[in-house]
Amino acid sequence: MGTAIEDRATQTESSPPASEGLLRFITCGSVDDGKSTLIGRLLYETGSIPEDQLATLRRDSLRYGTTGEDVDYSLLVDGLEAEREQAITIDVAYRFFTTSERRFIVADTPGHEQYTRNMATGASTADLAIVLVDARKGLLTQTRRHSLIASLMGIAHVVLAVNKIDLVDFDQVIFEEISADYKAAVEAFNFRSLVAIPLSARFGDNVIDQSRRMPWYHGPSLLQQLEGLELGEAVSRPFRMPVQLVSRPNSNFRGYAGTIASGRIRPGDRVTVAVSGRQTQVTEIITADGALLEAHPGNAITLVLADDLDISRGDVLAASDAPVGVADQFQAHMIWLSETALQSGRTYLFKLAARTISGSITRIRHRLDLNTHGQMQADELALNEVGVVNLSFATAVAFESYAESRDLGGFIVIDRQSNATIGVGMIDFALRRATNIRWQELDVDRAARAALKGQKPAVLWFTGLSGAGKSTIANLLERKLHAEGLHTCVLDGDNVRHGLNRDLGFTEADRVENIRRVGEVAALMADAGLLVIVSFISPYQADRDAAREKLPPGEFLEVFIDTPIEECRRRDPKGLYSKADAGLIQNFTGVNAPYETPAAPDIRVRASAATAEESVEQVLQELRLRALC
Known part of the structure; x- marks a missing residue:
């Protein structure tokens, strides 16, 4: 996914500029398979460790090491104190080293399942994956998970490192059995190359040179395989450059800065x-070093163009004789990285190349079984699960499939509230509906409809707990607005469930879809020039925000009917709280389902401290201030 994935990482060396001789690779696999030790051994054997670091390593090996009196090479990579004390890798540690044949950037990725996001981070820019397997344990679930993620992230080359071969007496049969099992497990992934190597990272067998302790193995050592690997050339593909910055140092200059994803430009x-x-x-x-006659993939450049066009951050410049695709709906593979499950219909932020855009998962087609790689029906994706989804963006974007371009086909999913990265995805293709459906231009627009009614359209979104007084206040407010000659409509939660949403229950996924549909209907009614009063519990802030985005600025007012739950329980007009307490109602907001209190509502009505008339008057005063009534 190129630079698309954003996550914390321990960058220990600055990355060199793009080069045909540079190989980026990751080590991955399950916990305690020896990933950090292998990297440490590579760094040591290639002379990439300064003397002062070697002295520190020897001292730390006695304090933190797990190899007795021997040097513990894993400590070169496990830089966090927590990692050293627990002898695990938590973060992504990057190291840069060189040999006479090549330059390398290696990412040591965590083996623990809860740090799958870190493994995806390392895989997003890698050309090759070293998948380690403990010779005593064979393939594990995490081995399969990491191999699947490596495949999805576009890694074309794999080395199966059957590590700790010394602990099974350098047994050829064990090595061949593990190799056969792995090749069968990843057959569907279509890796361009797959080489199995038996090795001992601790003692260096088959790491740099062929080991004399395994005369039956005639393949390359690990370093020989890394040095000899031939990579495909991004330079042969058409020119693509996401615009990261519009440079305007003065009124006489305009340039468009970015990093070339593929192709040459002159x-x-x-x-x-x-x-x-x-x-x-x-x-x-x-460039920072002056003008260029030709630029290549990986070069950070600023382009000066002949014409003054409307170009901004997130746009993509492409070769005119090989234009890039444009669409707003896609099928994609998704790796979910949040403890809160992925829900179809919920609105998230998506970052694709240099562009951040609102969108939603419209359908979860299936999830992938990590052991069989089969397709399984799913209504949601849980933490670390992989699935295939349909997604829709708020507006069209430039894209290529992930198989063609990590930069234009990979994206991250961002939580709207916390701004945390909660998923990563890889575009497979644009959905046909994305190109077959167009907006139909209409002669009568929302302004004309509102002018005919002599009013400004808006959506008043009442939210609050069951029993807070939403429906009562909404009903009374509509009566008063109607008496003033305004055109209104109330969308009430219970009433809508008798018709439009009668097929929905009260699971989190159904609640998300409930509010999504109502938000669409409310926006259509406002487009017709109406004052729309929506009265729904709508417990999730993200869903309320998504409804707001469907309206022009200033036409959506979030009205929080702020009634304490104790008062709602006392009122309990429908007897729902008592039923929920008795276990007769599941997923009831405030009892066994959450309610996310509005952080900054447009109007806060403390209904427990005022009569319904007084509450309505408070809302009316705000509407008058906004010239809505």
Whole structure:
């Protein structure tokens, strides 16, 4: 996914510029398979450890090490104190080293299941994965999970490192059985190359040179395989560059900065702004070191264009003779990284290349079984699960399938409230509906409809606990607005469930879909020029925010009917709280399902301290201030 995945990582060396001789690889697998030890051994054997670090390593080995009097090479990579004390890798540790044949950047990724997001981070920029397996244990679930993720993240080359072969007396049969099992397990992944190597990271067998203790093995050592690997060339693909910055140091200069994802670019080449389709010509290529006559993948550049076009951060410049795809709906593979399950219909933020956009998962097609790789029906994706989904963005974006481009096909999912990365995805293809469906231009617009009614349209979204007084206040408010000659409509939670949403229950997924549908209906009614009063518990802030986004600025007011749950329980007009307490109602908000209190509502009505008339008057005063009535 290139630079798309954002997560914390321990960067210990600055990354060199893109080069044909540079190989990025990760080590992955289950806990205690020896990933950190292997990297430490590689660094040691290639002379990549300064003398002062070697002295520190020897001292730390006695304090933190697990190898007795021997040097514990894993400590070169396990830099966090918690990692050293627990002898596990938590973070992603990057190391840079060189040999006479090649330069390398290696990412040591965690083996624990709860740190799957870190493994995905390391895999997002890697060309090769070293999948370690403990020779005593064979394939484990995490081995399969990491191999699947490596495949999904576009890693084409794999080395199966059957480690700790010394602990099974360098047994050839065990090695061959594990190799056969692994090749059968990943057959469907279509890795471009897969080489199995028996090794002992602790003692260095088959790490740098072939080991004399395994005369039956005639393949390459690990380093020989890494040095000899041939990679595909991104330079042979069409030019693509996501715009990261519009540079305007003064009124006489405008440039478009970014890192080339693929292809070459030269002054005089014609490029297209992907979404708008506008074309222009490159007049100059500028870098920190001066102008270039030609730029290649990985180069950070600023392009100066012949025409003054509407281009902003997130746009993609592409070769005019090989335009990039544009769509707003896709099928994608998804790895879910949050303890809160992925819900279809819920609105999230998606970051694709340099663009952040609102969107939602419209359907979970299936999830993948980690052991059989079969497809299983799913209504949600839980932590660390992998699935195939349909997704919809709020507007069209430039894209390529992930198989073609990590930069334009990979994305992350961001929680709207916490801003945390909660998922990563890989676009498979655009859905046909994304290109077959177009907005129909209409002669009569929302402004004309509102003018005919002599009012401003808006949505008043009443939210609060059951028994807070939402329906009572909403009903009284509509009566008063109607008496003033305004055109209104109330959408009440119970009433809508008798018709439009009668097929929905009260699971979290159904609640999300309930509010999504009502938000769409409310937006259509506002488009017709109405004052729409929505009275729903709507317990999740993300869903209320998604409803707000469907309206122009200023036309959505979140009205929080702030009644303490103790008062709601006392009122209990429908007897629901007593039933929920008795276990007769599941997923009841405030009892056994959460309610997310609005952080900054447009109107807060403390209904327990006022009469219904007084509460309505408070809302009316706010509407008058906003010239809505």
